[in-house]
Amino acid sequence: MRGGQVSLTTIVFLVIGLIIGALIGYFAIPRGPGTTEDVQAIIQERDQLKAKVQELLEALKPGEITVKVWTIGPDPPSEYRLKNIQIAADILNSMLKTLGANVTVKVEGEFFVRPVEWGEYKNNFYLAYQAGEAPDIYLTGHEDIGFLAENNYIISLDDYINQYWDVVYYDVISTLWDAVRYKGKIWGIPQDTEARPLYFRKDVLRALGWSEAEIEELPKKIMRGEFTLYDLLELAKQAKDQGLVERGILHRVKEGYDYFQFYLAFGGRLWDPNAAKMVFTEDAWRKTLQWFYDAVYQYGVISPNQFSGDWDNDFHLPFTEGRALFLSGGTWHKGEWIQKGLLTEEEFNSNIGYALHPAGEPGKKPVTLSHPLVYTITKLAKDRGVADVAFLLITLATDPHLNSYHSVQSSHLAILYSQISDSRYTQDPFLHDVAYMLDYTTFIPNHPKWGDYSRIVFNILRAVETGDLTPDDAFNELKSQIQSELGEAVIFE
Amino acid sequence: MDIKSRSGIFNKITKGYLLVFLVPSIVFIAVFFLLPVVLTFLIGLTSMDYSFKWDWVGLENYFKIFSDRWAYKILTNTFFYVFSTLTLFNVGLALVISIATTHISESVGSIFRAIWLLPRITPSTVYALLWLWASRGEESSLFNWICSLFGLNPVDWRLNYPWLLVILVNGFVGTSFGMIIFTAALKSIPEDYIRAAKVDGASTLQIIRHVELPLIKWPLLFVTAYQTLSLFTSYEYILLVTNGGPGLYTTEVWALYSYHLAFAQYGGIVKFGYGAALATVLVIIGIIMSIIYLKMFRFGELMTEPKIEVG
Numbered sequence: 184m185r186g187g188q189v190s191l192t193t194i195v196f197l198v199i200g201l202i203i204g205a206l207i208g209y210f211a212i213p214r215g216p217g218t219t220e221d222v223q224a225i226i227q228e229r230d231q232l233k234a235k236v237q238e239l240l241e242a243l244k245p246g247e248i249t250v251k252v253w254t255i256g257p258d259p260p261s262e263y264r265l266k267n268i269q270i271a272a273d274i275l276n277s278m279l280k281t282l283g284a285n286v287t288v289k290v291e292g293e294f295f296v297r298p299v300e301w302g303e304y305k306n307n308f309y310l311a312y313q314a315g316e317a318p319d320i321y322l323t324g325h326e327d328i329g330f331l332a333e334n335n336y337i338i339s340l341d342d343y344i345n346q347y348w349d350v351v352y353y354d355v356i357s358t359l360w361d362a363v364r365y366k367g368k369i370w371g372i373p374q375d376t377e378a379r380p381l382y383f384r385k386d387v388l389r390a391l392g393w394s395e396a397e398i399e400e401l402p403k404k405i406m407r408g409e410f411t412l413y414d415l416l417e418l419a420k421q422a423k424d425q426g427l428v429e430r431g432i433l434h435r436v437k438e439g440y441d442y443f444q445f446y447l448a449f450g451g452r453l454w455d456p457n458a459a460k461m462v463f464t465e466d467a468w469r470k471t472l473q474w475f476y477d478a479v480y481q482y483g484v485i486s487p488n489q490f491s492g493d494w495d496n497d498f499h500l501p502f503t504e505g506r507a508l509f510l511s512g513g514t515w516h517k518g519e520w521i522q523k524g525l526l527t528e529e530e531f532n533s534n535i536g537y538a539l540h541p542a543g544e545p546g547k548k549p550v551t552l553s554h555p556l557v558y559t560i561t562k563l564a565k566d567r568g569v570a571d572v573a574f575l576l577i578t579l580a581t582d583p584h585l586n587s588y589h590s591v592q593s594s595h596l597a598i599l600y601s602q603i604s605d606s607r608y609t610q611d612p613f614l615h616d617v618a619y620m621l622d623y624t625t626f627i628p629n630h631p632k633w634g635d636y637s638r639i640v641f642n643i644l645r646a647v648e649t650g651d652l653t654p655d656d657a658f659n660e661l662k663s664q665i666q667s668e669l670g671e672a673v674i675f676e
Numbered sequence: 677m678d679i680k681s682r683s684g685i686f687n688k689i690t691k692g693y694l695l696v697f698l699v700p701s702i703v704f705i706a707v708f709f710l711l712p713v714v715l716t717f718l719i720g721l722t723s724m725d726y727s728f729k730w731d732w733v734g735l736e737n738y739f740k741i742f743s744d745r746w747a748y749k750i751l752t753n754t755f756f757y758v759f760s761t762l763t764l765f766n767v768g769l770a771l772v773i774s775i776a777t778t779h780i781s782e783s784v785g786s787i788f789r790a791i792w793l794l795p796r797i798t799p800s801t802v803y804a805l806l807w808l809w810a811s812r813g814e815e816s817s818l819f820n821w822i823c824s825l826f827g828l829n830p831v832d833w834r835l836n837y838p839w840l841l842v843i844l845v846n847g848f849v850g851t852s853f854g855m856i857i858f859t860a861a862l863k864s865i866p867e868d869y870i871r872a873a874k875v876d877g878a879s880t881l882q883i884i885r886h887v888e889l890p891l892i893k894w895p896l897l898f899v900t901a902y903q904t905l906s907l908f909t910s911y912e913y914i915l916l917v918t919n920g921g922p923g924l925y926t927t928e929v930w931a932l933y934s935y936h937l938a939f940a941q942y943g944g945i946v947k948f949g950y951g952a953a954l955a956t957v958l959v960i961i962g963i964i965m966s967i968i969y970l971k972m973f974r975f976g977e978l979m980t981e982p983k984i985e986v987g
Contacts, residue, residue: 300942301942302942306939306946309726313728330726330727330945333727334726334727437942438942439942487923488835488921488922488923490921490923491835491918491919491921491922491923632945633945634942634945635945637942637945638942638945641942642746642924645923645924646924648923649922649923649924649926651923651924660745
């Protein structure tokens with residue numbers, strides 16, 4: 184570790200401590216004339232601190248510290264994932280300049296957007312790492328933490344978090360720490376989270392003869408479990424049969440995690456925290472595969488080629504143009520539609536509704552799925568001696584004001600309690616409306632073999648939709664593949 | 677020293693020189709062909725992923741291929757793709773274009789052949805995008821506009837006829853190679869043979885059938901062999917146009933399957949070991965096919981010195 188970085192971190196920590204101390208002092212100490220001794224003591228303490236800062240500054244080697252950062256959308260509105268780190272660097276540089284330090288921090292950042300998808304982004308990271316060109320700060324999905332930690336790609340952050348706990352980390356929404364914990368340690372700092380709503384077209388429901396009150400009631404009925412996944416198929420079929428829409432239900436067109444919501448809605452479990460193993464709920468998988476088959480071949484409301492579609496032509500446009508009734512999406516899609524000009528705020532508010540994903544059958548619960556993205560610090564950063572500065576940047580970027588830029592623009596949910604009262608956040612009715620969904624959410628498992636589970640499920644679901652496998656065959660195939668490839672890592676129930 | 681032993685020493689020296697001259701190509705082949713094959717085979721014996729650990733699993737990956745539910749479908753796809761593209765375009769159409777353009781005036785023929793080279797010189801992604809636009813499902817797309825002239829309804833060609841698209845896209849690129857070889861071979865046929873046939877009263881079709889085709893037998897066999905092996909390992913345009921879809925492995929070929937497993941998974945979870953085992957199978961198929969071609973088409977005869985030197 185280079186002396187320069189240690190000193191820099193210590194200085195900034197001292198400065199932050201000074202500011203916090205000053206604020207506490209200002210608010211906590213009762214106003215009054217004060218004694219001469221008190222004033223003398225404060226002046227003495229300040230001078231000592233200044234002397235220490237001065238001493239550290241003199242020890243600081245002049246120069247530029249470069250921190251390499253990789254982030255991804257892939258939706259363009261999520262650009263603040265990188266911008267906030269750059270803003271953090273600006274803040275840090277201002278602090279250093281004020282202190283008279285002859286050192287600056289430079290961020291070399293990348294923000295990847297489509298056509299780069301998650302798979303390609305992650306491939307690039309692993310290959311770059313082997314070539315010694317990986318970033319110091321790497322933004323990724325929380326589910327990668329198991330694999331990254333297990334193979335020494337990233338470092339644990341517990342010590343840093345303890346060090347800066349009172350600065351900002353006390354404010355992180357507590358459940359999010361579960362998403363970044365692996366084998367008892369914390370390996371990432373939450374950057375954002377989201378819910379995955381089921382969007383619906385209010386105008387199509389109006390054309391079906393629904394009253395405004397009935398439309399407004401739909402999310403509540405779903406929340407109470409009174410409207411199930413099979414009711415969803417019925418309704419979509421009705422709209423399609425009447426020629427109101429070309430497509431009933433749209434789901435993502437590439438591999439992902441969204442469709443695990445249907446399994447959860449049928450009562451499936453993904454993770455057993457006690458055993459720290461993934462879970463395969465047989466009954467739920469049977470019902471899920473049957474539901475997808477019925478959706479395509481009994482009700483005709485999902486295209487058999489939906490998984491081979493194109494994001495614009497088979498996902499966004501049919502819905503934003505009112506040619507599809509339902510879309511299983513994420514909160515960030517609202518931000519994407521607005522930024523791309525596919526919908527205006529007015530059109531969104533008047534024609535688009537959103538709800539949880541309905542329960543699979545009566546008696547089951549509605550669901551959503553969250554996939555927090557996290558900043559990690561690579562081992563390469565530690566080897567290069569910039570891990571401390573990298574963490575400092577993440578700490579400064581984990582700020583209610585800065586993170587709200589991201590949440591509001593990209594329609595992601597807050598990661599900090601104080602953010603919920605941020606004026607911009609509270610003024611966004613959509614973010615306010617979907618906040619309750621987090622009470623129904625599940626995280627995907629932080630297991631090194633989660634990617635295998637996910638890939639097997641994707642291929643089997645695709646085969647059901649295309650008619651290559653019947654639901655029964657699909658179930659047997661799914662179970663046998665999970666058994667043979669994942670074995671002990673999965674509990675079958 | 678007698679003449680015989682002197683000649684023996686001379687031969688040894690000559691062979692030594694030849695070996696020196698061969699060293700660069702031997703090194704080249706060892707580094708760029710043999711070494712990757714050995715590495716691929718070794719990785720195929722591991723369960724390597726992005727942890728880059730050499731965890732040896734023996735022949736497990738090869739046994740897995742036999743139990744892989746989709747392997748048979750993908751292998752069938754591969755043979756279908758290779759056979760169709762080869763017969764219809766890489767050899768079939770290439771031959772037709774070569775014969776047609778050598779039977780018309782030289783300048784017009786050259787222009788036609790130059791046009792057929794365009795797909796080859798267009799960057800792959802641009803070329804694939806053009807096809808994707810042309811085959812889209814909208815009424816205004818090129819294919820559907822042509823169909824509308826005949827009163828046909830618009831179709832999403834990529835979703836409904838993915839194989840047609842895959843074969844056309846690959847075929848239009850692959851045609852140029854055979855076309856150049858065949859044209860050169862046809863042009864090298866002595867004019868006297870054609871004239872003699874004409875004097876004997878042969879029609880154009882008879883000249884093609886009985887004079888030209890037999891004389892370009894070797895180039896024909898070479899292009900067939902070369903293009904078969906080339907198609908077996910190609911997946912670039914399929915990746916760009918259908919990515920193995922629509923649906924589940926509809927147009928997935930062996931090489932693409934290997935690529936998908938080794939490099940292109942959503943979660944960044946890759947199967948270098950299994951992908952390498954699949955690639956090794958492809959190498960084995962390639963070697964077997966090469967031996968069959970060499971035997972069947974008697975390449976030995978092609979390479980032997982002529983018995984009579986025609987001065």
